[in-house]
Structure formats: C-alpha cells, structure tokens
Amino acid sequence: MSSSPQPTVAKAPSLLRSGAVVGVMTMLSRVLGLVRDVVFARFLGADAGADAFFVAFKVPNFLRRLFAEGAFAQAFVPVLSELRQNNAGSALKLFIDHVAGCLGVSLLAITTLCVVAAPLLAVVFAPGFYFDNPEKMALTGDLIRITFPYLLCISLAGFLGAILNSFDRFAVPAVTPVLLNIVLIIAAVFVAPRMGEPAMALAYGVLVAGVLQFSFQLPFVAQLGLLPKPKPVWSDPNVKKVLLLMAPAIFGVSVSQINLLLDTVLASFLPSGSVSWLFYSDRLTELPLGVFGVGIATVILPALSRQHTASSEHYSSTLNWAIRCVLVIALPATVALVVLAKPILFTLFQYGEMGVRDVNMASVSLMAYSLGLPAFMLIKVLASGYFARQDTKTPVRIGIIAMVANMGLNVLFVVPLHFGWQLGHAGLALATCASAFLNAGLLYRGLLKSQAFVPENNLLRFALLLCVASLVMGAGLWFSLQYLPSFEVLGWLPRIGYTALFCMAGFAVYVLVLLLLGVRVRDFKPNKT
Structure with a gap:
C-alpha cells in the first residue's frame, strides 16, 4: 500500500461531495427500510x-450501534487517521490486523454467551x-x-466500514444496510406466511442479512490492500489506545440508544402493542436522522481527526458547516413530522394487520419523538468534535447526566401520579x-469552553431564519x-397522492421562504475561521 502523504485539510467541495454520496446511499437504504416497515x-x-x-x-x-457504529468507530477512526496522517505504512496494516483479532475474539465470546443466555436477555430487555x-x-x-449472532457479523461489517470511511470511501458502508432491508422484505413476504410463527422467518432473515453485509464489504477493503488478517495482540499500544478511548465512548456516543432501550423496557409493562407503536414512530424519526445526521457525522469525523492532528484552523469551520447542514434539515423535518404524523402513518402502515387504533397511538409517539430530532442530529455532529480530538471522557460525563435525566422524566411522564x-x-x-436536548446543549457548551470550537457570528441568526421558514411551512x-377528509376513510391511492403532494408543497414553501429571507447556497460552504 502506498504511503504517500495524505491531504491534511478536507476542502469544502470534498465535504459537500462526500456528504451527498453518503446522503444518497443512506437515503436508498432508509427508503427500503421504510418499505420493510410497511411490509412488517x-x-x-x-x-x-x-x-x-x-x-x-x-x-x-442496540449493541451494534453501541459498539460497531458507536464507541468502536468513534475510537478506531481517529487512531487510524492519526497513523495515516503520520504515513505509518506497514504499521497501519499491522494495527488493523491486531484490532481485527481483538474485536473478533471479543465478539465471538459475547455472542456465544448471549445465545446461551437468551431467555435471561429476554427478561432483562422486556421484563413486562x-x-x-x-x-x-x-x-x-x-x-x-x-438474531443475536447478527451482532458478530454486523460489528465486523462496521469495522470494515470504518476502514473504508477513514480512506474517504463512504459509499460502500452507506449502501451496505440495503442488504438487510432486502432480505427482511423477502422473508416477510415469501417466508413468513408459510411458517406457523411469522416472526421466526424475520429472525432468520436478520441472521442471513448480517452475513451478507459483512461479506459485501470485503472486496472493497481488499482493494485498499488492507484486508485484515486477524491477530489478537492486546499489547499493541494503538490497540490499547482504541480500548481506552472506547470504554467511555460507549456511553458518550450512544446515550440516545440507551434511552431508546429504556423506552422498550418500560413499554413492555404498558398495554400490548406499545413496543410496536414506539418502533414504527421511531423508524420514521430515524429516516432524517440516519440520512443526514449520521451521514454528516460520518463524513466529518475523518476530516476533523486529520485537521486536529495537524492543528488545522479548519477544524472549527468544519463543525460550523456540519451544524448548519443539520439545522437546515432537522428543523423543517421536525415541524413536518409533527403536523403530518397521522397522514404519514396512515399512508405507510394502516393496512392488513395494522389497525386504526395502532396508527393513532403510534402518531402520538411520533410527534413526541419528532420534537427531539434536532437534538438527536446535533448529538451525532457535536460528539464527533470530541472524538476527533480523542476526548471520550467529556461525552461520557454528559451522557450519564442525560441518562439520569431521562430516567427521572420516564418516571414523571409514564408512572401514574397521585x-x-x-x-x-x-x-x-x-x-x-x-x-437529548440536555445532552446536545451540554456537548455544545463543552466545545465552547474548550476553545477548540468557535461558533460563527451569524449562526444564531441563521438558525432563527430556519425556524421562521419551518413554522411558515x-x-x-x-x-x-x-x-381534507380523514385519512382513515381514504383508500391507499388517495393517501399516497395527498401525502406526496403535502411533502412537495411543504418543501417548496420552505425553500421559497428561505430565499425570501436571504438564505443562499453559499451559506452552506465552510467559512475559514
């Protein structure tokens, strides 16, 4: 593998182009995921x-997001980027081999233990x-x-994806989840009806999809000359650095996932169907979060890591760019999902086994989840600012505060009072x-206090303009x-037509108001600070 110097600064066109690639690929995956949920x-x-x-x-x-996409990726990518920045050459390949060995052994042990203890896990995650x-x-x-062996396969797939992302090969990791959705759709449509318990067909589909997602990325990593040869060497200093960064990052990057898991645990005590209502509403919130929030965070992490390593003045500018891009999507998406919660859910899900009551109940949780969308997306971006500097302790402290607050609010909002x-x-x-808002606010304040991040002078004004345009829309x-008549009494074709019309009209109004308020394309180009 060539050890030629890598560019220190990711220029604006590069970030924009990479963000667009990840966005398009992720959008394809999320759309298929939406089709999958409709089939479910x-x-x-x-x-x-x-x-x-x-x-x-x-x-x-949950564990995949916690380890593969969360703590592991946020700890592994900065260390790999540092080695790449320093032109480590063969040391970089050796580091990848050692990490692959340690990760593989750990995942195999965890998977074996949890498969044996599956009934106990069921009690832990759904005690109700x-x-x-x-x-x-x-x-x-x-x-x-x-389903649990899926963790082994998808975590290794996440490891391969982190290598590709570190070398600015974003498209393949972004499109890989498409395989999961395709397999589950096939399982639900063709296999589930032929089984006594349809859920069993989907469980086997999850396992098959995990194997395919891992296998799919192998040739692309091989093209880089970095195909891992697993060697579990725990004494490697860089492996130790990843483990050191990973331990607190488990909480720091995945607090929202832990909170969602707590929701599932508590929902198991609520009336039957509560878990499913939360699932469907969460899936719709995940669409903009996954396409834009996770996509932007994925793109900026390698760039921020290189910029921080080189003490680049562009570090702060990149974060400002990412925050602007998140807000321009998150604010109108929040308003649209709150207003159109019932029409969207009726259009997508109210067929077959999904009743009117189920849609009405899911719409309430969708509106509630949607209110937190800006915070969910900002957490992804702001956390990357810490991880790029190899600071995982600050996010974990903030994450614990947010988790404690979430537990208290769960009791306040869910447990019947006197x-x-x-x-x-x-x-x-x-x-x-x-x-989530508490988490995002504390992350933002921490970056300001560290003086590593300097917000642009017009950032607040820009956010206010976006709020005005979103509210008008x-x-x-x-x-x-x-x-319009209630979507409950409409057929599937009118539902689709009206929903598509509302989405297009809302987008047009939002863009038009932004233009009238003076927002231009140049506002989405990083400014040098």
Whole structure:
C-alpha cells in the first residue's frame, strides 16, 4: 500500500461531495427500510409476535450501534487517521490486523454467551413480558437466540466500514444496510406466511442479512490492500489506545440508544402493542436522522481527526458547516413530522394487520419523538468534535447526566401520579427528547469552553431564519389538512397522492421562504475561521 502523504485539510467541495454520496446511499437504504416497515405492518401488525420480534431485533441492533457504529468507530477512526496522517505504512496494516483479532475474539465470546443466555436477555430487555405474557416472553427468548449472532457479523461489517470511511470511501458502508432491508422484505413476504410463527422467518432473515453485509464489504477493503488478517495482540499500544478511548465512548456516543432501550423496557409493562407503536414512530424519526445526521457525522469525523492532528484552523469551520447542514434539515423535518404524523402513518402502515387504533397511538409517539430530532442530529455532529480530538471522557460525563435525566422524566411522564394521569408510551418518547436536548446543549457548551470550537457570528441568526421558514411551512400544512377528509376513510391511492403532494408543497414553501429571507447556497460552504 502506498504511503504517500495524505491531504491534511478536507476542502469544502470534498465535504459537500462526500456528504451527498453518503446522503444518497443512506437515503436508498432508509427508503427500503421504510418499505420493510410497511411490509412488517402488513404481515405482523402490532400483536404479541410483532412485539417479541422487535425486542429480539433491538437487542443485537442496540449493541451494534453501541459498539460497531458507536464507541468502536468513534475510537478506531481517529487512531487510524492519526497513523495515516503520520504515513505509518506497514504499521497501519499491522494495527488493523491486531484490532481485527481483538474485536473478533471479543465478539465471538459475547455472542456465544448471549445465545446461551437468551431467555435471561429476554427478561432483562422486556421484563413486562415475564409478568404479563409468559408465551410472549418464551417467544422473545427463542427469537433472540436466532438474531443475536447478527451482532458478530454486523460489528465486523462496521469495522470494515470504518476502514473504508477513514480512506474517504463512504459509499460502500452507506449502501451496505440495503442488504438487510432486502432480505427482511423477502422473508416477510415469501417466508413468513408459510411458517406457523411469522416472526421466526424475520429472525432468520436478520441472521442471513448480517452475513451478507459483512461479506459485501470485503472486496472493497481488499482493494485498499488492507484486508485484515486477524491477530489478537492486546499489547499493541494503538490497540490499547482504541480500548481506552472506547470504554467511555460507549456511553458518550450512544446515550440516545440507551434511552431508546429504556423506552422498550418500560413499554413492555404498558398495554400490548406499545413496543410496536414506539418502533414504527421511531423508524420514521430515524429516516432524517440516519440520512443526514449520521451521514454528516460520518463524513466529518475523518476530516476533523486529520485537521486536529495537524492543528488545522479548519477544524472549527468544519463543525460550523456540519451544524448548519443539520439545522437546515432537522428543523423543517421536525415541524413536518409533527403536523403530518397521522397522514404519514396512515399512508405507510394502516393496512392488513395494522389497525386504526395502532396508527393513532403510534402518531402520538411520533410527534413526541419528532420534537427531539434536532437534538438527536446535533448529538451525532457535536460528539464527533470530541472524538476527533480523542476526548471520550467529556461525552461520557454528559451522557450519564442525560441518562439520569431521562430516567427521572420516564418516571414523571409514564408512572401514574397521585393525580391519576400518565402519558403512556408517548411519555417515553417525550422523556427521550428532553434528555437529548440536555445532552446536545451540554456537548455544545463543552466545545465552547474548550476553545477548540468557535461558533460563527451569524449562526444564531441563521438558525432563527430556519425556524421562521419551518413554522411558515408547518402552518401552511396544518391549514391545508383541515380541508381534507380523514385519512382513515381514504383508500391507499388517495393517501399516497395527498401525502406526496403535502411533502412537495411543504418543501417548496420552505425553500421559497428561505430565499425570501436571504438564505443562499453559499451559506452552506465552510467559512475559514
């Protein structure tokens, strides 16, 4: 592999182009994910089997986000970028081999242990099933035993993706999740109806998809000359550095995921269907978060790592650019999802096994989750600012504060008070949003205090203009809805037509108001600070 010097600064066109590539590929994956969820609603609905599968799928998926996409990636990429920046040559390849060995051994041990202890995991992640529905609890344990090996495959796929991202090969890791959605759609449509328990077909689909996602990226890593030859060498100083950075980063980068997991645990004590309602509403919130929030954070982390290593003045400018890009998407998406929650859910999910009551209940949690979308997206970007500097301790301290706040708010919003009121599953979503804003605010304040980040003078004004345009768009959508019949009584074709019309009209109004307020394309180019 060539050891030629790598460019220190990622220029604006490079970031914009890379962001666009990741956005398009991720959008493809998310759209297919949405199709997948529509299929789930059609064939599973929100019954006991669906609740069991969503818990069984969330357990390895949660750990994947915690380790593969979360703590591991945020610790591994800066160290790899540092070696690349210093033209480490063969040392870089040796580092990858050592990390691959240590990661592989650890994942194999965890997977084996958790497959054996699957019934116990079911109790831990859905304790309400144990008390209220023993059959659902038993099914959840069986499904976890099938889905958990997915963690091994997808974490190794995340490792390969982190290597590709470090070398600015963003497209392949971004498009890899498409395979999961394709396999699960096939399993739901063609296999599930032929099985006594449809959820079993989806569980096996998860496992097959994990193997495919790992295998898909191998040839692209081989093209870089970096195909890992696993050698578990724990004494490697760079491996130790990754482990040191990874331990606190487990909390720092994945607090929102831990909060969502707490939602699932508490939802298991609520009426049947609560887990599924939260799943469907969370999936819609994940669409803009995954396409833009995670995409932008993925693109800027290698650039920020190189810039920090070289003491570049562009570090702060890159963060400002990322914050502007997040806000321009998150604010209108929040308003649109709140206003159009019911129309969107009726259009996508109210078919087959998914009843009207299920849609109405899911719409409440969707509105609550949507309020936290700007915070969810900002956390991804702001956390990257810390991890690029190899500072994982500060985010973990902030993350613990946010988690404690979330637990307290869960009790306040969900557990019935002496007044006799509670918010149910929507309270879980609302508590998650509030703790996300606390998390994002503390991360932002910490960056300011460190003096590593200097916000642009016009950042606040820019955010206010976006708020005005978003509110104007939301008001227009709300008034237009008053003149339409309820989506509950419409057929599928009118639902699709009206929803598409609302999305296009809302986008047009938002852009038009921004232009009238003086916002231009040049506002999305990094400024030198």
